[in-house]
Amino acid sequence: MKESKRQLHKLSTKFVEATTEPGRHGDGGGLYLTVRPGGSRSWVFLFKVGSKRYEMGLGSFDARGQAGFSLAQARAKAAGAQAQLKNGENPLLASRATQNELVVRENRTFGAFADSYLASIQTRFRSSKTVVDWKRNIEVYAGPLREIAVDRISTDDVLSVLEPLWETRFRTAREFRGKIEQVLDAAKVKGVRSGENPARWKGHLEIILGRGQKRKAKHHPAPPYRSMPEIIRKLRQRHAIAATSASLALEY
CATH class of the missing domain: 1.10.150.130 (Tyrosine recombinase, N-terminal domain)
Known part of the structure; x- marks a missing residue:
């Protein structure tokens, strides 16, 4: 059964901004303004699925709809939740699933x-x-x-x-x-x-x-053949001091 226009939009922006009376103030259609003893205000959407009652927070009140939600914005959110109910969805569970998905995405970079x-x-x-x-x-x-x-x-x-x-x-x-x-x-x-x-x-x-750039072997130029006797002489001088496999191999 649809709610009549009389049952909807009971609150006014002026009342929402001015009231300090703690408690819940109904706007109709399941939308309520909750005023706490300290004066803070927030929106809540109350609904039933079967015999179970649910309470869905819609955010804080802000007349300009910047840091929170204005009366018009809260009504729009409540209307969206009502539409989900008509489609057989639980708006609270759907909202939680969306938030969980966002958290997973943020943590899965x-x-x-x-x-x-x-x-x-x-x-x-x-x-x-x-x-x-x-x-x-x-x-x-x-x-x-x-x-x-x-x-x-x-x-x-x-x-x-x-x-x-x-x-x-x-x-x-x-x-x-x-x-x-x-x-x-x-x-x-x-x-x-x-x-x-x-x-x-x-x-x-x-x-x-590919397999990356291969380093090219650095080759030393061959000595002129006329210098070979002097090279051999110097190598044999090294042998006399301490025979090394490197000098012997080089002489070979």
């Missing part, structure tokens, strides 16, 4: 997950240096990834932090890539990520990055 993962495994390390290396990798080198949701990290994201290191600091980059892969594998095990690991090496990043 790559940075937050990597930090918590490191905290869970650092007791396995034999050296404190390993912990320092991990921290440097996930806090400094992986800095551009930290605010990205862990389930949104892509191959392009991984390449963006690896490529600047790959040709100049190959060993560091190689170890760094392994740590990213390990963090993303852990995220998949924890159920906060799915699909292929974008930091995977075999059959994936190896195709794009």
Whole structure:
């Protein structure tokens, strides 16, 4: 049965702003203004599902709707909750589920997950240096990834932090890539990520990055053959002092 217009919008903005009488003041449609003994005001939505009564906080009162909610805004929120009830939803449980989802998202950035993962495994390390290396990798080198949701990290994201290191600091980059892969594998095990690991090496990043820049051997120029007698003489002088495998090999 629908509430008549008389039963709705019983409160006025003037009353809401001025009243200091503690208690609940009904506006109709399940919306109430709660005034506390100290004078603070907040909105609450009361409703029933079956035989069970629920109380859903809608926020504090603010005439301008900036730090809290004005009367008009509170009515709109209550109307939204009423619509959920008509659709068979419990607005309080739906609101809690949304808040929980937001909390999970905030705590599931790559940075937050990597930090918590490191905290869970650092007791396995034999050296404190390993912990320092991990921290440097996930806090400094992986800095551009930290605010990205862990389930949104892509191959392009991984390449963006690896490529600047790959040709100049190959060993560091190689170890760094392994740590990213390990963090993303852990995220998949924890159920906060799915699909292929974008930091995977075999059959994936190896195709794009290759095996890094190989250092070229530095060769010394061969001495002129006319200088060989003098070189041999000096080597044999060294033999007389202390025979070394290096000088003997060089003479050979």
